[in-house]
Amino acid sequence: MPLDERKLDVLRAIVEDYVATQEPVGSRALVERHHMRVSAATVRNDMAFLEDEGYIRQPHTSAGRVPTDRGYRLFVDKLSRIKPLSPAERRAIERFLIGAVDLDDVVHRTVRLLAQVTGQVAVVQYPSLSRSSIRHLELVGVSTTRLLLVMITDTGRVEQRVIELPETVDDTEVSAIRTVINEKLVGKRLSETPIHIQALVDEVDPTRIGMMSAIAAVLLETLIERTDERLALAGTANLTRAGVLDFHGSIRPILEALEEEVVLLKLIGSAGEEPLRVRIGDENEIEHLRATSVVSTGYGPGATIVGGLGVLGPTRMDYPATISAVSAVARYVGEMLAQA
Amino acid sequence: MPLDERKLDVLRAIVEDYVATQEPVGSRALVERHHMRVSAATVRNDMAFLEDEGYIRQPHTSAGRVPTDRGYRLFVDKLSRIKPLSPAERRAIERFLIGAVDLDDVVHRTVRLLAQVTGQVAVVQYPSLSRSSIRHLELVGVSTTRLLLVMITDTGRVEQRVIELPETVDDTEVSAIRTVINEKLVGKRLSETPIHIQALVDEVDPTRIGMMSAIAAVLLETLIERTDERLALAGTANLTRAGVLDFHGSIRPILEALEEEVVLLKLIGSAGEEPLRVRIGDENEIEHLRATSVVSTGYGPGATIVGGLGVLGPTRMDYPATISAVSAVARYVGEMLAQA
DNA sequence: GACTGGCACTCGCTACCCTGGAGTGCCAGG
DNA sequence: CCTGGCACTCCAGGGTAGCGAGTGCCAGTC
Numbered sequence: 001m002p003l004d005e006r007k008l009d010v011l012r013a014i015v016e017d018y019v020a021t022q023e024p025v026g027s028r029a030l031v032e033r034h035h036m037r038v039s040a041a042t043v044r045n046d047m048a049f050l051e052d053e054g055y056i057r058q059p060h061t062s063a064g065r066v067p068t069d070r071g072y073r074l075f076v077d078k079l080s081r082i083k084p085l086s087p088a089e090r091r092a093i094e095r096f097l098i099g100a101v102d103l104d105d106v107v108h109r110t111v112r113l114l115a116q117v118t119g120q121v122a123v124v125q126y127p128s129l130s131r132s133s134i135r136h137l138e139l140v141g142v143s144t145t146r147l148l149l150v151m152i153t154d155t156g157r158v159e160q161r162v163i164e165l166p167e168t169v170d171d172t173e174v175s176a177i178r179t180v181i182n183e184k185l186v187g188k189r190l191s192e193t194p195i196h197i198q199a200l201v202d203e204v205d206p207t208r209i210g211m212m213s214a215i216a217a218v219l220l221e222t223l224i225e226r227t228d229e230r231l232a233l234a235g236t237a238n239l240t241r242a243g244v245l246d247f248h249g250s251i252r253p254i255l256e257a258l259e260e261e262v263v264l265l266k267l268i269g270s271a272g273e274e275p276l277r278v279r280i281g282d283e284n285e286i287e288h289l290r291a292t293s294v295v296s297t298g299y300g301p302g303a304t305i306v307g308g309l310g311v312l313g314p315t316r317m318d319y320p321a322t323i324s325a326v327s328a329v330a331r332y333v334g335e336m337l338a339q340a
Numbered sequence: 341m342p343l344d345e346r347k348l349d350v351l352r353a354i355v356e357d358y359v360a361t362q363e364p365v366g367s368r369a370l371v372e373r374h375h376m377r378v379s380a381a382t383v384r385n386d387m388a389f390l391e392d393e394g395y396i397r398q399p400h401t402s403a404g405r406v407p408t409d410r411g412y413r414l415f416v417d418k419l420s421r422i423k424p425l426s427p428a429e430r431r432a433i434e435r436f437l438i439g440a441v442d443l444d445d446v447v448h449r450t451v452r453l454l455a456q457v458t459g460q461v462a463v464v465q466y467p468s469l470s471r472s473s474i475r476h477l478e479l480v481g482v483s484t485t486r487l488l489l490v491m492i493t494d495t496g497r498v499e500q501r502v503i504e505l506p507e508t509v510d511d512t513e514v515s516a517i518r519t520v521i522n523e524k525l526v527g528k529r530l531s532e533t534p535i536h537i538q539a540l541v542d543e544v545d546p547t548r549i550g551m552m553s554a555i556a557a558v559l560l561e562t563l564i565e566r567t568d569e570r571l572a573l574a575g576t577a578n579l580t581r582a583g584v585l586d587f588h589g590s591i592r593p594i595l596e597a598l599e600e601e602v603v604l605l606k607l608i609g610s611a612g613e614e615p616l617r618v619r620i621g622d623e624n625e626i627e628h629l630r631a632t633s634v635v636s637t638g639y640g641p642g643a644t645i646v647g648g649l650g651v652l653g654p655t656r657m658d659y660p661a662t663i664s665a666v667s668a669v670a671r672y673v674g675e676m677l678a679q680a
Numbered sequence: 681g682a683c684t685g686g687c688a689c690t691c692g693c694t695a696c697c698c699t700g701g702a703g704t705g706c707c708a709g710g
Numbered sequence: 711c712c713t714g715g716c717a718c719t720c721c722a723g724g725g726t727a728g729c730g731a732g733t734g735c736c737a738g739t740c
Contacts, residue, residue: 026703039713044704062703062719102501138490140476150478150490150498158490158500161442236576237595255577366732379684384733402690402732684739691733696726704719710712 003053006038010046011055012079015067019318022243024064069281069315072293076278076319083320085328089117093332100336103127103157107232110309110333115235117325120313121258123268123296126230127155127306127337129223130191137185139178139215144168149218153190155306155337163218166210177208177215190223231264238313246291246314253288258312263289268296268308276327281315291315295322299330301338309333343393346378350386351395352419355407359658362583364404409621409655412633416618416659423660425668429457433672440676443467443496447572450649450673455575457665460653461598463608463636466570467495467646467677469563473529479518479555484508489558493530495646495677503558506550517548517555530563571604578653586631586654593628598652603629608636608648616667621655631655635662639670641678649673 003011013034017025027040027047036043047065050056055071058064067075085093096113100106107124114122138150147163169177184196197216204212236258239251247254257263263286276297284290289312296310309330311322343351353374357365367380367387376383387405390396395411398404407415425433436453440446447464454462478490487503509517524536537556544552576598579591587594597603603626616637624630629652636650649670651662 024703028703040703041705041713041715042711045712048705058704060720062705063721064703136480136488138478138480140478140492148476148492150492152480152488152490152500158498160492160498234599237592237599240590240592240595250580252577252580255580259574259577364732368732380732381685381734382683384735385683388734398733400690400692402734403692404732682740684737686736686738688735689733690731692729692731694727694729696728698723698725700721700723702719702721704717706717707715709714 007046015075024066026064072280080320111232111234118311120311121235122311124232124309125307131306133189161218257288268310295326297330299334347386355415364406366404412620420660451572451574458651460651461575462651464572464649465647470531471646501558597628608650635666637670639674
C-alpha cells in the first residue's frame with residue numbers, strides 16, 4: 001500500500017521540524033506548526049503507519065518521532081523542494097572565489113567557502129590528473145645521471161619526479177629528448193597517454209633506448225600512482241555543533257576517517273556518473289561514516305568533470321539547502337577553471 | 341623562600357600522576373604510589389605551600405591537586421628527566437620514514453608518524469622557501485606572450501607561476517633568458533636572491549628590459565608571497581581523547597584555530613631561535629590555544645633549519661615523552677633531507 | 681623545628697525517589 | 711475515515727541522602 005498524500009506531508013513536516021529543532025517531534029506540535037487540517041490523533045495514526053514502514057522511529061516509547069535514514073531518503077527523493085540560493089549567498093560565493101591567484105588558492109578558497117556556507121565539513125579534490133591533458137613536459141638535468149621531470153597540465157597542476165638514468169647524458173641530449181616527448185605527448189589526455197608512451201620507447205633510436213625506458217617508466221608511474229591524490233578539507237570544527245544523538249555521541253571515528261585520504265576520495269572522487277549524489281547514513285560504504293550523510297558532485301570547466309567536491313554532516317542536515325549550496329559552488333568553480 | 345628538595349619531589353610526583361591518571365591527585369595516593377618516606381600529612385603541608393606559590397591548585401575544595409601552567413613549566417624546566425626512545429620506537433620511526441618517494445610524501449609521512457607516536461595533533465611545515473636555495477629555474481612558453489616559470493629548490497620543492505609578458509617572445513629568446521637567469525641565480529639562497537634579481541634587470545640588454553622586468557617581478561613575488569605557506573596536519577582525532585577538564589570542555593575553538601594556516605605557522609614556524617620550544621597553556625599567544633601546550637622545533641638537513649614541526653595537546657601531556665619524540669622525528673627528517 | 685597521627689569538616693558524586701509533562705495507543709462515537 | 715478523550719509510559723529535572731576522598735589543623739613526638 002502506497003503512502004497517500006497526507007502521510008507524505010506528515011513525513012515532510014517531521015523531517016523539516018526535526019532538522020530545524022533537533023528534537024523529536026510530536027503530533028500536537030506538528031499540527032500547530034504546519035496548520036494541518038486534521039487533528040493530532042489522525043496524525044498519530046499516520047505516524048504509526050510511517051513507523052511500521054520504517055520511515056520514522058521513536059527514540060523511546062512516548063517520545064516524539066525522528067526520521068530514519070530511509071525517511072530522509074524518501075524526503076530527498078520525493079519531498080524536498082529545492083531552495084534556491086538567496087542573491088546575498090550568490091554574491092558571497094562570487095566574492096569569495098574571485099581573486100584566487102592559482103590552483104592551490106582556488107581549491108583552498110572553495111573548500112572554506114563550502115564549509116562556511118553549509119556549516120559542515122567540506123572536501124574538495126584537486127583537479128584530477130587523469131581527466132586533464134598535458135600542456136608541457138620539462139626535463140632538467142640535475143646531475144649527469146639524474147633528471148628532474150616536471151609535468152604541467154591544462155588544469156594548472158604541476159607534478160615532478162626524479163629520474164635515475166642507467167647511463168650519462170649531456171644537455172644537448174636532454175634537450176633532444178625533451179623535444180621528442182613534448183611533440184608526442186602535449187595535448188593528450190592523461191588517460192590516453194600510456195599508449196603513446198609505449199610508442200615512444202618503440203620508436204626511439206636504439207642507442208637511447210635504455211634512457212628512454214627509464215623516462216617512460218617514471219612517466220607512467222607519475223600518471224598512475226599520483227593520480228587523484230590531493231585533497232583539501234575544511235570545517236571539521238562544525239562537527240562539534242552536533243547534538244549527542246547525531247553521531248551516536250562521538251565524533252572521533254569521523255575525525256579519524258577524515259584523515260584517511262583514501263576514504264575521502266571514495267566519498268567525493270567517484271562522482272561523475274550522477275550529477276549530484278546524496279548518501280544518507282547507512283548508504284555510506286565506509287563503516288565509520290554510517291552516522292553521517294554526504295552530498296557530493298563533480299566539477300570542471302564546461303561539461304567535463306575534473307574533480308569532485310562535497311560536504312559531510314549529520315544525517316539530520318538541511319538537505320535542500322546543502323544540495324543547492326554544493327551544486328552552486330561546483331558550478332562557480334567550474335566557471336573559474338574555464339576562464340583560467 | 342626557595343622550594344626544598346622534597347617539595348620539588350612532591351610537585352614532580354603530582355605532575356606525573358596527574359598526567360598518567362588524569363585525575364586530581366591526593367596526598368595519600370601520592371605517598372603510596374611513590375614510596376615516599378614521609379607521611380601523608382607532611383605531603384599535605386607541602387601541597388599547601390605549592391598551592392600558595394601557584395604551582396598547583398584544587399579544582400574544588402576537598403579534591404586532590406592538579407598542576408597549574410606554572411607547575412608544568414617548572415616541571416619541564418627543572419624536574420623532568422628525558423625519556424630516551426625505546427629501540428622499538430626508533431625502529432618504528434625509521435620504518436615509517438624510509439621509502440618516501442618525494443617531498444610531499446616525506447611531509448605526509450612525518451606528520452602522521454608524529455601524531456601516532458605522541459598521540460596528539462601534529463603539524464609539519466613544508467621546507468620553507470626562504471631558507472633553501474635554487475637548484476633550477478625553468479621557463480616554458482605557454483603562448484607567445486605567456487611564460488610559465490617553474491622554480492626548483494634544493495629541498496625538492498617546486499613552485500610555478502604564470503608570467504604575462506608585455507611583448508611577444510620566441511623560443512630562442514626564452515631559452516637565452518633561461519640560461520641567463522640560471523647562471524645568475526642557481527645555488528643562491530632564496531633569501532639573498534632579491535639583490536641578484538635586481539642586478540639581472542640592470543644588466544640586461546635594453547631591448548629585453550620590459551620582458552626581464554616582468555620576469556623579475558614574478559620571481560620576487562614568488563619568493564615573498566608564497567614563502568612558508570604550506571603545512572600538513574594530522575591527528576586531530578586525538579583531541580577527542582581529552583577529558584572534560586582538558587580544554588574546558590570544548591574542542592571546537594581548537595579545531596577552528598587549527599584550520600587557520602596563519603595560526604599554525606605562528607605555532608611552529610617561528611622555531612629556529614631555540615632548539616626546542618615548549619609553550620604551556622597561557623604562554624601561547626593565540627587566544628584559543630590557551631588551554632593547550634605546544635612542543636615545537638626546527639628541522640633541516642645538517643645544522644640549517646628549513647622548517648618547523650611540532651605537536652599540540654592538552655597541557656596535561658607527557659612532556660618528557662613528547663619532547664623526545666618531537667626531537668627524534670625532527671632529527672630523522674633532517675637526515676632524510678640531507679640524503680636527498 | 682620538623683614530622684606524624686588523628687579528627688572534624690567540606691564537598692562532589694551517585695543513587696534514589698518523586699513529580700510534571702509530553703507524547704503515545706487505543707477506543708468509542710460522529 | 712476522522713476525532714476527542716482517556717489511560718498509560720517514560721524522560722527530564724529537582725531534591726535528598728549517603729558515601730568517600732581529600733583537606734586543614736592541632737596536639738603530640740622525636
